[in-house]
Amino acid sequence: MKLKNGFVLREVAGSTVVVPTDAALNLNGMITLNETGKILWTALTDGADTDALVAALLAKYEVDEATAREGVNAFVDGLRKHGFLEE
């Protein structure tokens, strides 16, 4: 699981926005990340797999593993749907 190249996170007035770095790419609707999304995106950039993503959430939040895994799966599904993943 790897994020496609060409997207970066930018902080805009307190919101985290995913923006293309490649000028040829258009915004396909605006994507913003909440605090959890930011943690997961950053971990993915560092090459995390699903287990590492779950671990990243467990390290940060007081949730059980099943809940964390559910959150990770939903996030990854969202990324896939928006075309952010290289399969």
Place this chain on the structure above:
Amino acid sequence: MTGVLDLQKNLYRVADLTVEMETFGRTLAQAQPYRTDSSSPADIVIRSAWQGLKEKQPHLSPEECEYLTTGWSFYNQLLDFDGMMLHASAVVMDGRAYLFSAPCGTGKSTHTSIWQRVFGDKVIMLNDDKPALRRIDGTWYAYGTPWSGKYDYNTNMRAPIAGICLLARGTVNKIAPFGGVPAVCALMEQTSRSRNGGPNWAKIAAQLDVLMRDVPVWLMECNMDDEAAILSHKVMSGKAE
């Protein structure tokens, strides 16, 4: 198309920047009030580049392609000068600029025409479609530019920005401060209308981050009554309770 296009290369002063532009037709005509004799080197250079767009959008005329591509070139380069474009209808009243932004067809120009109806000659149409915004010595200014939409509604001047208001159609008039994710998304979507040639999103995000810290942003639902203009003016100018 007949014959050779009559390209003219001139120097212009737009948004306090020296612009060298080679162009023709409507773009040349709309840029006329911005001509300068300045001998300072150009900050921004714009070359005629309508052919590329014409290939992708054959239904557009060369003039329309030229107008769009020169505008994209200007606003993309503006990002390197503490500036950005906002898709908005911008008016000046009592020395300050009021920007009304929204997706196409929502009624930006309609709202500013109500301002003109209600406040008369006190209102100056700065730019009806794509004002340039620049931060100079800590103050954000809106500028008229030759790129102002379907009609040549712009004035070669600048004014400090009183506020930016996102418009939505409504049956009653109400206005409130606008922030957070919805405001960021709405403004990002109105910061570049470019679908060809590509905007630099990372630079736009950086400019917008500063703009949203410095300038009040509002969300307004409005109808077409005089009261709509009276309300947006009262709240955005700071004259409300």
